[in-house]
Amino acid sequence: GINAEYGIPELVERAKKLKVTAGNQPGADVGPVITPASKERIERLIQSGVDEGADVPLDGRNIKVDGFENGNFVGPTVISKVQPNMECYREEIFGPVLNVLEVDTLDEAIGILNDNPYGNGCAIFTNSGAAARKFTNEVEVGQVGVNVPIPVPLPMFSFTGSRGSFLGDANFYGKAGMNFYTQWKTVTTLWKEEDAKTANAEVAMPRIQ
Secondary structure, three states, rough: OOOOHHHHHHHHHHHHOOEEOOOOOOOOOOOOOOHHHHHHHHHHHHHHHHHHHOEEEEEOOOOOOOOOOOOOOOOOEEOOOOOOOOOOOOOOOOOEEOOOOOOOOOHHHHHHHHHOEEEEEEOOOOOHHHHHHHHHHHOOOEEEOOOOOOOOOOOOOOOOOOOOOOOOOOOOOHHHHHOOOOOOOOOOOOHHHOOOOOOOOOOOOOOOO
């Protein structure tokens, strides 16, 4: 984890430098959310964190973007002192919002992840191979990253989100996608020694009769 007294202020300063504008504009870092309803939902979840005792060291609500004043924009937001029982943690926000939970041990962090009803992806940042191995072995999440921020695999792999982050019974794209469109064939054979026509080796090209 990060030291809250040091890591969060640095994180906030970096997030403040992100350029919020339309996605087709030069240098855009954060674009608009998809609908006004989505914007309202994100802002409501941010407020729910405040109401339940969290801090918001960086609040992206009410941001105004020059030239796009009526756009569905939410600026980068950091919510700290979040607890697992808070609505802003229990609901997937789907916006430029970072929830920060603080733990004392790796076991506690893994426990929080495994208690979450969703299982899309998670990541650990560490210099310890032992910590990385423990994390990847014990966390019950479908997509796991080690020192990468977004553990979504490349298209040649399958999406492996689990639990509440996955619907259906087959993963899409990658090997699972190939298997979905593949007709399997099973051939069962039995050869008996007495069925052999000759005891000598045959070197001619075999033909189907």
